[in-house]
Amino acid sequence: MTKEAIKYPFYLITHPFQGYWDLKYELKRRDHLIMAYVIIFSLIITNILSSQYAGFVVNIYNPEEMNSIMEIVYVIVPLLFWCVANWSLTTLMDGEGKFVEIFIATSYALAPLVIINFPWIWVSNFLTQQEAMFYFISQSFAVVWFVFLIFTGNMTVHQYTPSKTVATIILTIVAMAFLAFLSLLFFSLIQQIISFFSVIYQEIVFRM
Amino acid sequence: MTFTQMTRFSLRLCLITILLLSVGTRDVSAKDNQDTYNYSYWGEAVPAPPAYLPTLLINSEQLETEPLKTPNDLYVSDNRYVYIADSGNNRIVILDDAFQFADTIEGFIYNQKEETFLNPQGVFVTKDNHIYIADTGNQRVVHLDEARDLVKIIEKPDSELLADNFSFRPQKVVADEAGRVFVMVEGVFDGFMEFSIDGYFTTFIGANRVQVDPLEYLWRRFATQEQRSQMVMFIPTEFTGLDIDDDGFLYATNADDSDDMIKKINARGDDILRREGFFNPVGDILYTTEKGPSRLSDITVAESGIYSVLDQRRGRIFTYNGDGHLMYVFGSTGNRLGQFQTPVAIEQYDDFFLVLDRDLGEITVFEVTNYGATLNHAVKQYDQGDEVGAFDSFKEVVKMNTNLEFAYTGIGKALLRQDDFKQAMYQFKQSLDQQNYSKAYLLYRNKTLREHFTTIMTVIILTIVIILGIKFYIKSKRKRVS
Numbered sequence: 001m002t003k004e005a006i007k008y009p010f011y012l013i014t015h016p017f018q019g020y021w022d023l024k025y026e027l028k029r030r031d032h033l034i035m036a037y038v039i040i041f042s043l044i045i046t047n048i049l050s051s052q053y054a055g056f057v058v059n060i061y062n063p064e065e066m067n068s069i070m071e072i073v074y075v076i077v078p079l080l081f082w083c084v085a086n087w088s089l090t091t092l093m094d095g096e097g098k099f100v101e102i103f104i105a106t107s108y109a110l111a112p113l114v115i116i117n118f119p120w121i122w123v124s125n126f127l128t129q130q131e132a133m134f135y136f137i138s139q140s141f142a143v144v145w146f147v148f149l150i151f152t153g154n155m156t157v158h159q160y161t162p163s164k165t166v167a168t169i170i171l172t173i174v175a176m177a178f179l180a181f182l183s184l185l186f187f188s189l190i191q192q193i194i195s196f197f198s199v200i201y202q203e204i205v206f207r208m
Numbered sequence: 209m210t211f212t213q214m215t216r217f218s219l220r221l222c223l224i225t226i227l228l229l230s231v232g233t234r235d236v237s238a239k240d241n242q243d244t245y246n247y248s249y250w251g252e253a254v255p256a257p258p259a260y261l262p263t264l265l266i267n268s269e270q271l272e273t274e275p276l277k278t279p280n281d282l283y284v285s286d287n288r289y290v291y292i293a294d295s296g297n298n299r300i301v302i303l304d305d306a307f308q309f310a311d312t313i314e315g316f317i318y319n320q321k322e323e324t325f326l327n328p329q330g331v332f333v334t335k336d337n338h339i340y341i342a343d344t345g346n347q348r349v350v351h352l353d354e355a356r357d358l359v360k361i362i363e364k365p366d367s368e369l370l371a372d373n374f375s376f377r378p379q380k381v382v383a384d385e386a387g388r389v390f391v392m393v394e395g396v397f398d399g400f401m402e403f404s405i406d407g408y409f410t411t412f413i414g415a416n417r418v419q420v421d422p423l424e425y426l427w428r429r430f431a432t433q434e435q436r437s438q439m440v441m442f443i444p445t446e447f448t449g450l451d452i453d454d455d456g457f458l459y460a461t462n463a464d465d466s467d468d469m470i471k472k473i474n475a476r477g478d479d480i481l482r483r484e485g486f487f488n489p490v491g492d493i494l495y496t497t498e499k500g501p502s503r504l505s506d507i508t509v510a511e512s513g514i515y516s517v518l519d520q521r522r523g524r525i526f527t528y529n530g531d532g533h534l535m536y537v538f539g540s541t542g543n544r545l546g547q548f549q550t551p552v553a554i555e556q557y558d559d560f561f562l563v564l565d566r567d568l569g570e571i572t573v574f575e576v577t578n579y580g581a582t583l584n585h586a587v588k589q590y591d592q593g594d595e596v597g598a599f600d601s602f603k604e605v606v607k608m609n610t611n612l613e614f615a616y617t618g619i620g621k622a623l624l625r626q627d628d629f630k631q632a633m634y635q636f637k638q639s640l641d642q643q644n645y646s647k648a649y650l651l652y653r654n655k656t657l658r659e660h661f662t663t664i665m666t667v668i669i670l671t672i673v674i675i676l677g678i679k680f681y682i683k684s685k686r687k688r689v690s
Contacts, residue, residue, distance in 0.1 A: 056637055056642065056645055057642055057645065057646050057649070060249075060640055060642065062250050064250075126653070128646045128647075128649055128650045128653075129642065129643060129646035130646075
């Protein structure tokens with residue numbers, strides 16, 4: 001891990017076009033993969049902390065429904081769905097990106113969500129309701145930034161035109177819905193098969 | 209306090225303690241007898257101590273007269289006499305302040321002729337003991353004075369606002385201090401009918417809004433004129449209950465499944481009910497789809513804006529304070545004391561709560577518990593602006609029911625008044641009241657910043673000076689080197 005690699009996400013989010021280009025063609029992939037994991041991990045930490053420690057004025061949480069495991073799932077699952085759906089689509093649509101590149105690009109795009117939201121967890125404790133507006137504006141700003149990075153990342157990684165990128169993004173979301181449906185179907189079928197075999201087993205055991 | 213009052217008080221105290229203890233030890237069977245609960249901020253039903261407990265059942269045995277037959281309404285006058293509209297027997301039954309049979313009103317003299325009632329469904333008594341009777345079967349409202357002599361009869365009005373085949377079947381009636389009469393009429397969708405002091409029809413007031421199902425609306429857009437005429441019309445729902453408070457505001461319930469099931473109607477006919485609670489005042493917020501939401505059938509107003517509604521479907525009585533916070537729930541359907549079959553009317557006064565059961569022809573008398581009395585008192589004090597008194601009362605309430613979230617707001621507001629911001633913030637956090645918390649926090653922050661102003665400024669200035677000093681030092685060093 002070089003010092004450069006640690007600084008890189010900050011460079012990328014402020015210079016997305018150049019940053020993603022360098023990411024794809026110039027730099028060592030292993031370091032960036034590690035950084036991608038670091039960003040995902042910090043996003044999970046940010047989300048968990050903000051649901052517990054963000055100020056009362058901006059965050060009422062039910063301690064009975066607070067679940068850190070679910071916060072992990074809420075980050076990991078959509079991310080993987082996005083990457084898989086995007087990869088499956090772009091391989092068919094002449095995209096140049098490999099799966100690793102898609103994964104790294106998407107993870108780097110999450111960086112603003114950490115960089116902006118993390119300090120706000122603490123600052124929001126010193127807010128009144130009138131000032132809470134700034135909190136919500138920053139949150140929206142982080143999301144807008146994230147979407148913009150996703151867009152640039154996609155465009156650069158796959159070498160698409162802007163309009164094709166937009167189309168791909170929309171199709172990716174549709175594909176994510178399909179994926180979700182298929183996995184639900186898969187799990188429910190597996191459940192039924194398991195229960196089928198377990199019933200057969202029980203029958204055999206009872207008759208022996 | 210006289211001796212008898214003392215003994216009665218201590219007896220009541222004993223009774224309440226015993227009941228409270230029994231509630232505490234009945235944990236195992238708590239599931240099948242969840243009569244009293246409240247809704248938390250998160251929409252969960254949490255157990256609460258009972259605010260009222262049934263103490264007496266007034267049925268045919270208590271009454272030294274014919275048993276009540278499908279009574280529909282009751283009203284308690286200012287001198288604590290109970291007036292019951294005994295519809296099936298075509299009369300008004302009066303009980304005295306000890307719930308003993310006092311009198312009946314069978315009819316009145318009109319044009320030197322003995323007139324009787326036919327299926328009277330509503331009764332109302334004014335401050336000076338004038339009686340208004342909704343004489344439903346005879347299509348009129350009868351106004352009698354304190355000596356039961358006829359003052360006026362309100363009959364089907366002659367107005368262009370009414371259709372020719374309009375049948376005037378008054379169900380409930382109230383009158384305000386100025387003598388205006390408001391009548392809830394069966395099959396009228398335009399609101400209550402308002403009559404002047406002389407009995408002339410003036411206007412409709414407080415119509416319910418039309419509920420339109422968007423899907424049906426769309427469907428209707430594509431239908432032809434003929435198809436449309438076959439469809440059900442969009443008409444507002446009727447009112448189901450009516451009461452009037454001391455300031456002349458009408459309180460009404462309707463059977464709409466919407467957020468404004470309960471209305472507080474001012475003289476212009478606008479709904480001015482405050483809905484500041486965690487949920488809109490609509491009775492139960494958790495219910496199964498097969499049983500459906502609460503069907504409110506009567507409303508009664510106590511002082512300080514406290515009002516109670518009766519859920520006919522489940523026999524529950526919901527009481528809200530003026531801001532719309534749910535204070536307590538009690539009652540259920542069943543066969544034991546304190547349970548009803550077909551509750552139709554409720555009335556609240558002093559320490560009592562009366563529930564009239566139509567099919568059984570019985571009145572259940574509930575008496576307030578220590579918890580209910582303290583809570584009522586706290587809400588009243590809070591409403592009157594006596595925040596110090598409310599502070600103590602709410603503290604008492606919270607001791608008896610830690611789950612009553614809005615009580616903490618009461619405590620917090622008093623603390624805020626006493627400049628104890630930190631404690632106030634804590635209390636507002638307990639009641640999940642972001643708005644008041646924010647207010648308290650702002651004051652707290654200002655106070656803290658003001659107190660530590662010198663320290664903060666010193667630190668800031670020192671840091672700037674030190675940073676500048678270091679920079680200057682480095683610069684001069686570099687110069688020297690070069």
